[in-house]
Amino acid sequence: MPIEANYDDYDEDSPVKEVTSKGPPKLGDAEAFPDAGWGTGAAPKAAPAGKSFASLASEVLPAQKDTLDYSQPIKIKVQRPKLPSRISKVRGEYKRDLTKSLSSKFNVYHDEGLPAGVSDKKAPCQSDQIGKTVHSLKDFTSSWEEAQKRSLENSCNVRVFKAEIASPGPSDPACEKGGKFLLRVKKELSRDMFEELCMYFCDGRLDHTTIGVCLCIRPDLDVIQIWTKNVASAASIEVFNTLLNSLLGTEATATFAKHGDTFKKGAAEARRYYLEDKVSPNVAGSAQSVNNVLKPREFTKEKKAAKKGEFSQVPVKDRKKPEGKESAAPAAAAAVAPQDKAESAFSFDVLDSGNTDTPTKEEPDDFTFLEKKKKDKRQGSRKGSTKGKKSRGEDEFGGLATSSPIIPQKVFVGAGLFGILIAAFLAIFMSGALN
Numbered sequence: 001m002p003i004e005a006n007y008d009d010y011d012e013d014s015p016v017k018e019v020t021s022k023g024p025p026k027l028g029d030a031e032a033f034p035d036a037g038w039g040t041g042a043a044p045k046a047a048p049a050g051k052s053f054a055s056l057a058s059e060v061l062p063a064q065k066d067t068l069d070y071s072q073p074i075k076i077k078v079q080r081p082k083l084p085s086r087i088s089k090v091r092g093e094y095k096r097d098l099t100k101s102l103s104s105k106f107n108v109y110h111d112e113g114l115p116a117g118v119s120d121k122k123a124p125c126q127s128d129q130i131g132k133t134v135h136s137l138k139d140f141t142s143s144w145e146e147a148q149k150r151s152l153e154n155s156c157n158v159r160v161f162k163a164e165i166a167s168p169g170p171s172d173p174a175c176e177k178g179g180k181f182l183l184r185v186k187k188e189l190s191r192d193m194f195e196e197l198c199m200y201f202c203d204g205r206l207d208h209t210t211i212g213v214c215l216c217i218r219p220d221l222d223v224i225q226i227w228t229k230n231v232a233s234a235a236s237i238e239v240f241n242t243l244l245n246s247l248l249g250t251e252a253t254a255t256f257a258k259h260g261d262t263f264k265k266g267a268a269e270a271r272r273y274y275l276e277d278k279v280s281p282n283v284a285g286s287a288q289s290v291n292n293v294l295k296p297r298e299f300t301k302e303k304k305a306a307k308k309g310e311f312s313q314v315p316v317k318d319r320k321k322p323e324g325k326e327s328a329a330p331a332a333a334a335a336v337a338p339q340d341k342a343e344s345a346f347s348f349d350v351l352d353s354g355n356t357d358t359p360t361k362e363e364p365d366d367f368t369f370l371e372k373k374k375k376d377k378r379q380g381s382r383k384g385s386t387k388g389k390k391s392r393g394e395d396e397f398g399g400l401a402t403s404s405p406i407i408p409q410k411v412f413v414g415a416g417l418f419g420i421l422i423a424a425f426l427a428i429f430m431s432g433a434l435n
Helices: 051-061 086-093 137-149 188-200 234-249 269-273 386-391 409-434
Strands: 101-111 126-134 158-163 177-184 210-216 222-228 255-258
Touching: 051 086, 086 188, 101 137, 101 188, 126 137, 137 188, 158 177, 158 409, 188 210, 188 222, 188 234
Parallel strands: none
Antiparallel strands: 101 126, 101 158, 158 210, 177 222, 177 255, 210 222
């Protein structure tokens, strides 16, 4: 199909523009690049507001002493987050057991030491109980928080004792026969260490002879006292020190002292009660630091109670033994009487067949145990006698039999003597006949 073309719009008289080729534009040509802003024909635009990468890097990177040495690896030191304290880790370990009932009950006491302005002989020996009796670790936590709100200056004491002890002093009948371990601690660590030790004491992780723990605030070094109801031997002191260091994460040395040897004879009772012991200011042997390694708790495995009808063990039957030879064929012994319905319903068929769901009642055995009767050696025929069996080297049970002499020893000796007499007689007789 032909295409129609219309040339009406074409104006032959219109002038034609001549384009002159000047080559590619230059970078400074403002007419070719009117919006660039960096050509010679226009003023340069201002840099956008904000921080450059160099300024950001200078803020993030630490200051360098000298210029960077690119021939070596660039080390950027970043400050590590602060590690949690040891006492916070101990609290987290016991967080789930705060409301669990303890095996023993405890009381928390506080006193401010020997009263000032009062004679030692007239000073009252008493401490204030803080809070209620401790039944759980939650109760101890609340009592300890209240104790820290009270005065904890020099000569003050905080004590945690078992509830059965009437008075937390060395003159109490439950304490007077024992002694105490003395652990000198740095003041910055004493409160946290005392709290941790009390949690172990309430949890029963200390020695079973421990009856109380005391925190004594003193001028140079604080003292933690661990009271025992018995006097510790040299071997037990070494073992207890090892246990204490592993529990508290320290390398201190605890010394032991009897209550009767702490003070001289005739010392005031008030000084004994308020724990006015002499403490060495020397830091050697004291607890100056702790690590963050906690000793794991040990849980006892409780035996799981067997459910009703659950297979636990194979029933054992006792057979009655025959009382004597008279009962040649005793009856089979009865099975042991079941203790409950679950055992009486037990059947070994459940183990043999996996398709048996309902256990059946066990039937008594039909076996009969017989005792073989021994035959008298002096009776019976020669064919079945014991003598015939012994001649073959077997006894009546088929085993090897020991051989016995056919002629008794007495008969053999008598016959020999008789033969000797006959021979002597014949010799005398023959000698006379020859003469």
